[in-house]
Amino acid sequence: MTEKILIKTEVTNISGTKNFAAQAIQHIRSGDTVLLYGDLGSGKTFLTKEFVALLGSTAEVSSPSFSLINQYDDDIHINHIDLYRINDQSDLINLGLDDLWESGSINFIEWPEIIESQIVWHHFRIQIISNPKKKKWRQFILVECHE
Numbered sequence: 001m002t003e004k005i006l007i008k009t010e011v012t013n014i015s016g017t018k019n020f021a022a023q024a025i026q027h028i029r030s031g032d033t034v035l036l037y038g039d040l041g042s043g044k045t046f047l048t049k050e051f052v053a054l055l056g057s058t059a060e061v062s063s064p065s066f067s068l069i070n071q072y073d074d075d076i077h078i079n080h081i082d083l084y085r086i087n088d089q090s091d092l093i094n095l096g097l098d099d100l101w102e103s104g105s106i107n108f109i110e111w112p113e114i115i116e117s118q119i120v121w122h123h124f125r126i127q128i129i130s131n132p133k134k135k136k137w138r139q140f141i142l143v144e145c146h147e
Helices: 014-027 044-054 089-095 097-101
Strands: 002-011 033-038 069-073 077-082 106-110 123-131 134-146
Touching: 002 014, 014 044, 014 123, 014 134, 033 044, 044 077, 044 106, 044 123, 077 097
Parallel strands: 033 106, 033 123, 077 106
Antiparallel strands: 002 134, 069 077, 123 134
């Protein structure tokens, strides 16, 4: 898999995060998959809320920690997937992820580590690095991955 860093930036406030989201969304199209990496509380769901709004949805975006998949339908179909509670590959069988990949929707996946080896097509990775000592500080890295 070939990787290319598209954006690497540090922010110190919410408007900086929103600015990163506005820059990053310019690269994302229908059918794309975006893997979101970061510690608990680093802002993965907040960033997804920004993406959903920038894509024109008025949906109320919430963390799919318990539902595992939230879907937002407007002009563009968006799947917001949280795999934090998935323990092993057998837990994935009933989620129907293969259907989501083939649907042409945009897929934002939090905690993708358990399935990252299965994502062998073009996709994006966003690494969110936070520092608990600096409350609002974040580093965002958007990487495009090709076969």
